[in-house]
Amino acid sequence: MHSVYGTLCSVFRSNTCDMMRYSFYTLINCQVDWKPNKVTDLVAHLRSVVRQQYMELRQSLAGLGDLQLTPGFAARHLTTQMHWNGMTDNAKETAFAKFMADTGDFD
Numbered sequence: 214m215h216s217v218y219g220t221l222c223s224v225f226r227s228n229t230c231d232m233m234r235y236s237f238y239t240l241i242n243c244q245v246d247w248k249p250n251k252v253t254d255l256v257a258h259l260r261s262v263v264r265q266q267y268m269e270l271r272q273s274l275a276g277l278g279d280l281q282l283t284p285g286f287a288a289r290h291l292t293t294q295m296h297w298n299g300m301t302d303n304a305k306e307t308a309f310a311k312f313m314a315d316t317g318d319f320d
Contacts (some may be wrong), residue, residue, distance in 0.1 A: 274308060275296075
């Protein structure tokens with residue numbers, strides 16, 4: 214999990230990354246009553262949190278939500294909300310896949 218946040222922190226501004234890390238743990242603590250539970254219940258909660266994080270990542274490509282792209286990623290992936298809303302679902306998936314595949318090599 215630490216390496217995922219390390220990667221995300223290189224994409225997003227530091228304070229946003231810290232907020233995201235804090236909100237992730239707060240959300241997990243609120244959703245899961247830390248008593249002995251089934252592993253499947255914990256996995257279901259984690260899956261829900263991860264889906265929400267992916268939705269927030271997708272929104273950030275249109276400048277929406279709490280996450281902001283760093284300047285290098287914004288130059289390559291940021292679009293307007295109007296353009297994003299006009300895109301087909303397939304085009305949005307393609308744009309998001311391109312963003313997720315970006316290694317951050319800004320030569």
